[in-house]
Amino acid sequence: MSSEYTFPNPFVPEKRRLKPNRKLIYGLCSALVFLLLLFAALALYIQFDVFKSPKLIYLQSEVSTIESWSQDWLKLWEDWAKDGTLNPDQPIHSVLELSDVQIDPDASGEFPPDLLDVIAKSQLVMDTQEDAGNHQFAQKLDWYVDDTSFLGIESAMDSEKVLFRIPAIYDKYGYIQAKDIDEMKKRFQMGAFPKRVVSLQEWLDALGMDSDEFSRLMLPYGKLYADGIASEQVTLNKNGVLEEAGTSVKCRELTISFSNEDMKRLMSVFADKLADDQELQNKLYDRLLSTRLLISDSGYPVKYLEKEQFLQQWKQLAAGFKQVASGQTLRDGLTMKVYIDRHHRILQRKLDFDVKDGVADEAVTVKLGSWKANSSLTYTLLSIASTNQQQGDKEEITFLHTQEVDDSRMQGKVALNMKLHPEDQAVNETDFSAQLAYDRKTLADRETSNYHFKIRMPEEIPQSPFNYEGDITVDKTRQDPYVTERNSRIRLGIYSAEDQLSHHLVDFKLHHTLETGAPVRIPLLSEDNSINLGQMSDQDMEGVYRDIGQGIQRLAQEHQELLRVLGVPAALFDRQGSLGESKAPRSRNKLST
DSSP states (O other): OOSOOOOOOSOOOOOOOBOOOHHHHHHHHHHHHHHHHHHHHHHTTOOSSOOOSHHHHHHHHHHHHHHHHHHHHHHHHHHHHHHTSSOTTSOEEEEEEEEEEEEOGGGSTTOOHHHHHHHHHEEEEEEEEEEGGGTEEEEEEEEEETTEEEEEEEEEEOSSEEEEEETTTEEEEEEEEGGGHHHHHHHTTOOOOOOOOOOHHHHHHHHOOOHHHHHHHHHHHHHHHHHHSOGGGEEEEEEEEEEETTEEEEEEEEEEEEOHHHHHHHHHHHHHHHHHOHHHHHHHHHHHHHHHHHHHHTTOOOOOOOHHHHHHHHHHHHHHHHHHHHTOOEEEEEEEEEEEOTTSOEEEEEEEEEEOOTTSOEEEEEEEEEEESSSSEEEEEEEEEEEETTTOOEEEEEEEEEEEEOSSEEEEEEEEEEEEOBSOTTOOOEEEEEEEEEEEEEETTEEEEEEEEEEEOOTTOTTOOEEEEEEEEEEEEEEETTEEEEEEEEEEEEEETTTOOEEEEEEEEEEEEEEESOOOOOOOOOTTTEEEGGGOOHHHHHHHHHHHHHHHHHHHHHTHHHHHHHTOOGGGOSSOOOOOSOBOOSOOSSOOO
């Protein structure tokens, strides 16, 4: 077996607040990120030999788990790309329609009946074409009322120009050439203005890192961690049992103990390595610079950070990390239990430690794991619990996902539960829970999915007196290898947390068609159908303003009754009007150019 091992790269947003211990939360988040990177680095150091000591069994388990994660991420990426939504090499044409919006009159409050009628007869259609690889983008958003066109807006962009139009107000396209954008921003005191479409592949190129490069950068940190653990710190129970979420799984149980001195030593060694690792610093700065240039090039300039400033901040970060290591507030170090199966895959990782908090210690338990109860049922858990050892108050955040899969069906439940202590001393504690159940069936080129969700808001906080419940059904069909169609129905209900009375709130339909490989069609411009906003004189601009004002007046007159229902001031109306005669296409479910 080769002595070299290449690690597969796993990488391709009134003052009544809940009061989890902020320092504790920040510390936990930082620790989790640090551990993930650390274990990824460790995977580069360990080889696939037959390990016998508890320490080497533990290290091999970290390797196997990182490899499994990498394979899962790769499969997820391939599934997304196959669906067409994240394929950086293919242009896409997407048509999304929202229609049949029904609002329960009993739950609509002060909405007048004629407004509810307009909402029910309305339809929003968003037609989007995008070829990010060639920096082309075109979009139309239309609002129809009773199959009659009311208002729409068009926009498009390529590497040479940006254009837009609102046909109901002004029938010509206004466009700005890319070379004139900066001058336009100065002339009209504009802020950021889009210059071009940034492709997904450009983001991947700016942020990504190949496996060999990632391996070379992370290998020293894996070695530091492996060398920093003494054999006597790791013990093995060959007859361990993982008991969690009502399941019981036979496994091996590894216990890794870190005293306060062990923690200080490891963190100090890593802090020194980070401070001296010029190659890592250069690579990270190169990615930061590439990202900044990409964002600025798209029309949204961001502040430039000189390399000297970056290196100085990096040194400060490493020094701060070392200071935390020397002043860490753990009472008796940290204990990590790792439950592994016979394939050296980690089923669950459990961290236990006590944080010194002045008056009273906080006993903290963190659990992170994924395991199978049987061949088809998988559990995924993330749990953070903190108990005040003096008062006995417990704060806890738990995320649990159960999923059962067979050949043609996938069922599961997702639950997020939070029990926290707010700052307001008049409220002892608050409970928040969110639940989602789903059932997806696949047959040939058709897939049907049903989702039911429920959100329970804290009853103790007057600002959030309602709970929410709803259903989503999705029917997905693939017409051919390039076209996917989805028909969805969404129902949302709301009920009072006080009286538990249920009310049907809103019901609507979504239709989505996605076509891959279709070329983007940017409108052809001529002197008759467009105006160059970047080359206009002040006199020309005044004429355009006048025409736009007349277009707004004309729209108000033609749709007077509709605008009255929508609450637009009657001062815009000069004479009686009616809904216009421009009819919406009867078949918008099919793609058209």
